[in-house]
Amino acid sequence: xSVSFVLEALVxxxxxxxxxxxxxxxxxxxxxxGTFVLVFVFREPPGEPPAAAxxxxxxxxxxxxxxxxxxxxxxxxxxxxxxxxxxxxxxTLIAPLTAFLFSIGAGTSNIIYPLLPVIYDVSYKxxxxxxxxxxVTVVQSGMALAASPVSAAMAAMLTLTEVAPYNLGLTQILAxxxxxxxxxxxxxxxxxxxxWKNLDDDPEVQAKIAxxxxxxxxxxxxxxxxxxxxxxxxxxxxxALAFLAGVILIVVFGLFPQLRPAFAAEGEAAVPIDMTTTxxxxxxxxxxxxxxxxxxxxxTVPDQSVFKAGMISAIALFGIAWLTATFISAHxxxxxxxxxxxxxxxxxxxxxxxFLVAALTTSQSTATRTIVPIGLAAGLPVGVVTGMxxxxxxxxxxxxxxxxxxxxxxxxxxxxxxxxxxxxxxSFFVPMLVMSVVTIAVxxxxxxxxx
Numbered sequence: 001x002s003v004s005f006v007l008e009a010l011v012x013x014x015x016x017x018x019x020x021x022x023x024x025x026x027x028x029x030x031x032x033x034g035t036f037v038l039v040f041v042f043r044e045p046p047g048e049p050p051a052a053a054x055x056x057x058x059x060x061x062x063x064x065x066x067x068x069x070x071x072x073x074x075x076x077x078x079x080x081x082x083x084x085x086x087x088x089x090x091x092t093l094i095a096p097l098t099a100f101l102f103s104i105g106a107g108t109s110n111i112i113y114p115l116l117p118v119i120y121d122v123s124y125k126x127x128x129x130x131x132x133x134x135x136v137t138v139v140q141s142g143m144a145l146a147a148s149p150v151s152a153a154m155a156a157m158l159t160l161t162e163v164a165p166y167n168l169g170l171t172q173i174l175a176x177x178x179x180x181x182x183x184x185x186x187x188x189x190x191x192x193x194x195x196w197k198n199l200d201d202d203p204e205v206q207a208k209i210a211x212x213x214x215x216x217x218x219x220x221x222x223x224x225x226x227x228x229x230x231x232x233x234x235x236x237x238x239x240a241l242a243f244l245a246g247v248i249l250i251v252v253f254g255l256f257p258q259l260r261p262a263f264a265a266e267g268e269a270a271v272p273i274d275m276t277t278t279x280x281x282x283x284x285x286x287x288x289x290x291x292x293x294x295x296x297x298x299x300t301v302p303d304q305s306v307f308k309a310g311m312i313s314a315i316a317l318f319g320i321a322w323l324t325a326t327f328i329s330a331h332x333x334x335x336x337x338x339x340x341x342x343x344x345x346x347x348x349x350x351x352x353x354x355f356l357v358a359a360l361t362t363s364q365s366t367a368t369r370t371i372v373p374i375g376l377a378a379g380l381p382v383g384v385v386t387g388m389x390x391x392x393x394x395x396x397x398x399x400x401x402x403x404x405x406x407x408x409x410x411x412x413x414x415x416x417x418x419x420x421x422x423x424x425x426x427s428f429f430v431p432m433l434v435m436s437v438v439t440i441a442v443x444x445x446x447x448x449x450x451x
């Protein structure tokens with residue numbers, strides 16, 4: 001192991017740590033600084049900036065924010081709430097699966113915020129400990145973006161695996177991530193249903209009811225349903241349907257590449273345009289459709305939460321991805337010959353690395369661009385990498401510092417959903433570990449056997 005490799009690795013790790021401490025766009029800024037140090041101090045040639053991934057993020061985020069401005073998220077939440085309320089006794093399973101489906105369609109976990117009070121209301125009315133459905137619903141959103149064709153994490157992953165020699169396209173990625181994530185959610189729901197005391201047997205909750213701090217569940221049943229308080233507009237519904245139609249069209253183009261226009265390069269046969277270009281163009285078409293169907297106020301688009309989160313992801317991704325691309329291209333031979341042997345012998349090291357970076361940065365796309373290129377360069381089968389990647393993204397909920405975790409704890413008036421006081425003693429930790437381990441194992445099996 002050369003001195004330059006160690007020093008440059010410390011630069012990469014230092015940039016990630018400092019970026020994590022800064023948070024948000026600071027991740028990207030520190031990544032850019034790290035790239036500067038590698039190029040100007042260590043004289044390494046700059047790696048390839050993640051232009052393709054950024055193009056996908058910008059196109060998708062713009063269309064998604066258009067949909068949100070038109071009220072599309074409101075309609076999606078209304079539909080999801082209705083599904084959850086139809087089977088209240090199975091809410092620990094139905095709520096996370098429903099949120100998973102809508103997170104896939106929207107390409108963002110932000111959709112679960114307005115669902116959290118609905119989940120609390122339905123579970124409490126039915127004497128179900130709210131922490132059970134709330135924790136599983138929150139944790140699943142960490143890996144749901146690995147199953148969404150239009151998420152920032154998928155944009156980062158697709159641009160890495162779609163190229164030769166891996167040639168793993170969007171539909172193959174989804175064929176690995178969707179079933180493994182669903183199995184992870186189902187198993188976690190079954191485990192969590194056996195965790196903690198039942199609501200009626202919890203002395204802390206019963207004391208709150210006795211003191212009048214909480215309304216008893218049987219009294220709350222007489223009130224209106226949570227979903228009846230949610231509203232949407234026709235324009236919002238139409239904009240959401242247009243966006244979801246775009247998502248379906250992207251999957252269709254991935255399944256049937258012959259539907260994409262083909263062009264011949266000089267001296268080569270005609271080949272269909274790549275999925276990166278396809279996704280960008282489809283999302284711009286969707287954005288124009290939403291302009292007519294949803295009639296959003298375009299000037300409000302930059303103020304939408306989806307747009308702000310997407311721009312932060314884009315900046316963070318740019319800096320970190322450029323940093324890791326520079327480092328890997330400078331030391332690819334060493335990584336393949338040395339680190340590749342470690343990862344091949346103990347494949348869980350790769351999943352652990354993705355998990356830890358996701359935990360430190362709380363960003364699925366950053367973890368993807370930081371670690372996945374190393375796993376691929378080290379020689380891990382692309383199917384195995386994809387399967388483990390999906391489950392490891394749940395690591396973003398290792399620490400109780402995410403907005404969805406804080407929101408879930410605040411919405412749970414019973415106090416059963418706890419943020420803890422010792423970093424790892426929060427209510428989300430065990431569900432997160434179970435979901436990660438199960439999804440990683442199933443994903444690696446599916447990816448290794450079929451791809």
